[in-house]
Amino acid sequence: MGEGTPLLVVGDALLDRDLVGTAERLAPDAPVPVLDGCQELLRPGGAALAACLAARAGRAVTLVAPLGTDTASRQVRALLEPLVTVVPLPLDGALAEKTRVMAGGRPVVRLDRGDGRAAGATGRAREVLAQAPVVLVADYARGAADVLRAELAALAPGTALVWDPHPRGRPPVPGARLVTPTGEEARCFAGAAAPEGDGLGAVARTAAELTRRWRAAGVAVTLGRRGALLHQGEGPMLVPATAQHSGDACGAGDCFAATAAGLLGDGALPVEAVQGAVAAATRYVAEGGARTVTTGPSSAAIPAGAPEEDALRLARRVRAAGGTVVAAGGCFDLLHAGHVSLLQQARGIGDCLIVCLNSDASVRRRKGAGRPFNHLADRVRVLRALQCVDAVAVFDEDTPERLLSRLRPHIWVKGGDYAVEQLPEAAQLAGWGGQAVLLPYLDGRSSTLLATRAADSLAVARRTTAPADAGAATGRR
Structure with a gap:
């Protein structure tokens, strides 16, 4: 669809x-390049x-x-x-x-x-x-x-x-x-x-x-x-x-x-x-x-598919060209400066960045009832709008191991609030020669913290305006 x-x-x-092809010599019968391996x-x-x-x-x-x-x-x-x-x-x-x-x-x-x-x-x-x-x-x-x-x-x-x-x-x-x-x-x-x-x-x-x-x-x-x-x-x-x-x-x-x-x-x-x-x-x-976009004359064109298929095609294409595939994962529920900083750094160390994104059900299991604040389609759209993000792939499990086994990135990125040895993906990446790395993370930024601050601000606003509203209501009576 x-x-x-x-x-x-x-x-x-x-x-x-x-x-x-390659042109490394001239034709013997004319001063024109010869295309080899055409x-x-x-x-x-x-x-x-x-x-x-x-x-x-x-x-x-x-x-x-x-x-x-x-x-x-x-x-x-x-x-x-x-x-x-x-x-x-x-x-x-x-x-x-x-x-x-x-x-x-x-x-x-x-x-x-x-x-x-x-x-x-x-x-x-x-x-x-x-x-x-x-x-x-x-x-x-x-x-x-x-x-x-x-x-x-x-x-x-x-x-x-x-x-x-x-x-x-x-x-x-x-x-x-x-x-x-x-x-x-x-x-x-x-x-x-x-x-x-x-x-x-x-x-x-x-x-x-x-x-x-x-x-x-x-x-x-x-x-x-x-x-x-x-x-x-x-x-x-x-x-x-x-x-x-x-x-x-x-x-x-x-x-x-x-x-x-x-x-x-x-x-x-x-x-x-x-x-x-x-x-x-x-x-x-x-x-x-x-x-x-090219294809050999006997090859079939690749159909458009789900975001995961787009990400897989991108990863294959970058690997075939000798490039470095970088992947990063998370819920990215309320996208904030910490997220953007992490993703920009991640894109800078490779030739493409694929974001592995928790589905709505996966976020609920990890974060509890009431989460995510933004549904999957909105989270995908916001991430894909970032210049530093080349593709988004969604996984429904608690961890992205199955998705990573298909993407096989060279580098798996997490924020600095983790330790590499705590990442279950580290051993998995080592299996195909990949590496899990930590990148600096901006302190004090998190979706949960933003939501808490917003809720606290709303509560204060309600307490501040409640007496005035009550007085006005009394006056109207």
Whole structure:
């Protein structure tokens, strides 16, 4: 089951292919590098990638995109259908394919083929669009947004509509909730009205011009490592990226747009949606970017599942890349400064942080009746909103041994109010070469203490106001 408001993605699907190898010598017949050990990796591209990323995050996703019967279309369908509900539009020609030749983790050359375009709309596409609570238009200038433009324009005023534009495509329909161009795209759209340079002042003026020109509620210009600049008609707001990564950024814009659309559909304010989108795109690049979505041509795409399955996939991916998997556990009932400090420190000693979270029943057994104060869904959502947390996995037992045996982290973290020898998980981790460690913990912070203080404050307030209330009641009689 998906988590959050279902997302409808309308746009142009592509087939992305990476030819990955090493280039350490030149060909004898020409001064060109030779790619040795070449491996072909496939992934959905364009609007299909945006849909795939949203589905992998746990959201129910429907994709409306032109797909035909050509080989590339069939391959994209095979990659998507375990994850995404596909509503095809008729395709005139072969689906576009983009092939990157990669050496040493960097693209050497890109090869494009396929000139297929959307050939029209369908009744089924119009039906799902009319029922959609939130829509992302991932325009790759191959006609999908054009054939449904009238329906999108009619939908915009009352729907969370996010438009990820393309310089060769048409402008967004008026009334879009958020438009998400890159800095380069924004300058291209603004044309002569774009100020010189790429400083924040120039970006802010360009965003203001596009907000006015497009009659959009907001424009979020994505700026790579600098984050994103949001303009909503009242001035610019910079949402910086809280971490810097030099990995493969291919698809980061799709991740940003899909995340922002989903959060807006869930009821987030635009600035909250942009903050979440910047965090998600940063995490996407940190985890390896496009290569985390690739699959061999005979492999099945990995379906989206429960949070535990997401965490297991992340742990496998980080281990396969030679990284360090860090896990931390707890109830995290009332998230406080001590929790945040611990989790930030934990993330800093590895390449991903997975939080092992007690279920509601497990918290009740440990903490007693009346706990947890916050139910599981809320605790998961708050933890996943933290930049330092990469995944959350839930366990129902009193201790996380079963979950840890599946995750097999390299490091298990607890706060300094424990001793390593008191941790039952320490011996378990040693079994696969892992290590339990203690990190400094901020004194005087705990969920129980916060709850006690709140209850004491409420009792004092009641005692203070009770006489006045009683007097007022007597006077009224």
